[in-house]
Amino acid sequence: MSKPTSPPAGGWGALKTTLQRIEPGNARITLKALIRANQPEGFDCPGCAWPDKPSAAIQFCENGAKAITHEITANRVTREFFATHTVSELNTWDDYALEQQGRLTEPMRFDAASDRYLPISWDDAFALIARHLNAITPDEALFYTSGRTGNETAFLYQLFVRAYGTNNLPDCSNMCHEPSGRALTASIGTGKGTVTLADFEAAEAIFIFGQNPGTNHPRMLGELREAARRGCRIVVFNPLRERGLISFQDPKSPAEMLAGGATAIATRYFQPRIGGDLAIAKALIKHVLETGSDDAEFIARHTDGFAELAADITATGWDELAEHSGLSVAELQEAGALYAASHATMFTWGMGITQHADSVATIQMLCNALLVRGNIGKPGAGACPVRGHSNVQGDRTMGINERPSAAFLAKLGEACGFTPPQAHGHSVVEAITAMARDRAKVFIALGGNFAAATPDTVATQTALRRQALTVQISTKLNRSHLIVGQDALILPCLGRTEIDLQDGVPQQITVEDSMSMVHLTRGVKPPASEQMLAEPVIVARMAAATLVERSPVDFIALTRDYDRIRDLIAAVVPGFTDFNQRVREPGGFYLGNSARELDWRTQSGKARFVVHPLSAPLLTRLAALTDEPLYTLMTVRSHDQYNTTVYDLNDRYRDIKGERRVVFIHPDDLATRGWQAGQRIDLVSVWFDGERSVSDFRLQPYDIPPGSLAAYFPETNPLVPLAHHAIDAQTPASKAIPVYLVAR
16 A cells, blocks of 8 residues: 655655756746745745745745746747647647647637637737627626636726626636635635634644645645644544645755654544545534533624534434544544644635535534634634635635625726626536537636536537637646637736736736735746737737727726726725735735624624534435446545646655556455456446546555545546536535446
């Protein structure tokens, strides 16, 4: 069995990998960029949304270095590249090969007759977009957004879309932390995490659910290391044993590196079965109630619904909780004792919690557990959903939301002089359905890799090909550029590392991190091509071309000086008063969090305990559809990957080299089937509407609970049924796919 516990995460392996990412002949510009990453006079890393630590000399991690070097590569995708390769040929390449080709350099239009992309001028590209948009009704257009965009771009984009006449703004939040926002808003009146970076210094215990910071946001390991070294108890719940949660050697600590030492991270590491977290949250509450360690004064003063919750928890037996969680009663009670012993506890979670059918229920139960101990609104305690993309939280703050509030729309209309549409738009799942049913005809993506990142890949790509026009605003070549509508455009934009000049003046954009800090970011290197445009300019020119004589604002004028965009944001978005002045303070400014201040913006004016029963296991409900033994599969990233971007074909922390079609499985499950390590298999997912399959994967024994499997995305995204998503949030249930295995 693979045991990813030695050597520790980080250390010399991280340093070596970072140096290996520097391209020969590109070292000077690369080192300059790395030094300026996440610094006050530099740019915000295009990777994760982890907050910056004030005055830290080095603010990038191994995976941040990969994201930065990937963006500033010297490789280019030119018109000569597209003249050499047809779209059909490129579609036979894997995602890694596509990403390695380099930066896109000029606008291109797909030519169906030659099956190639051909150059097009910017003016003609915007005219083409306007012609398509003005030939349909607004609700037949879809405007997707990636979390890489800055606040100014996101605000302009939603303004353009709403001035055009729709709220069809699906975005990457729909596929990751949508359940966090929905659950927390209902429970405590705000959809954002309640902690700040300083709380990591005050927490007595940090409980980590469904999260792998060593790969997905390695800078978090620095905070966990410091917390562990001062005696904070770190309690982990994760089906997979992840190296970064076992021990960490800080590459920025010469003493630790030279001595070969490391810091143990997890005080206790529990491995529930996939999907067992709702039962775990209920078990924590049950232990608190049975031992009388609840905070009665906090509950009486700040919450409602406690009697109903207590009745539900009391009626749920320990054996039932153990069965649903995959942990023993003793393990659940041990976890409860660790929680009850702490006077300041933080819960953090990632997509191992959010990408399940019961994710909203699970997060609300975690919130219930925090509330019964009074662990919101005091130092070292609170809810900490850790978001992955660098500005995915800021996008939502700026109005990228298919379900905008009436208050936001009213302020937008008042400030900009028009009446925004009121009807809710399409989420990602709804957008795919609309395309498949010919209820959408134009798809525009501001960043991202929609064709690969979304669930039910075959159905999604078929739906995209039904569009009259697909538009991809991107920095690098990816799968989505090759899944074309009848008409298709590639529009190359500046990356986060590049200097953005407007009227000869360098511009700055802003981003919001996972803990509600808003700060400036500015590029440090010349653009990869003179034909690139900045994202705000691309949005403004789309708007100007489309909204002729009916634009509520002068979009082009706004982009001549981004301070003008920020002034408009200040007039519309709560918390951004004096935006231009406050964001220029060192480190930016904190937006604040109402729940952190014990200001409960719910209907009752108090935090709400929400009751959720345990449901029958999904595999039990699906068993009648097949005679094959069923497993639960979770999709994961490799360590050399960020979202759908594959940097390398290795996964250092799981001892995988040179391949990605791997399925991690418990040795007992191998033995039961009479199979050996290395067995080649096909994966088939089972759902009420039929089966889906992917082929030729290798089985790898691993420390994972029996009955649970793990494999990399996007390779296994075709297995996720479009209809299998979070209740009340529609996030694809990519961490709970029912599958069976077929030997090849």
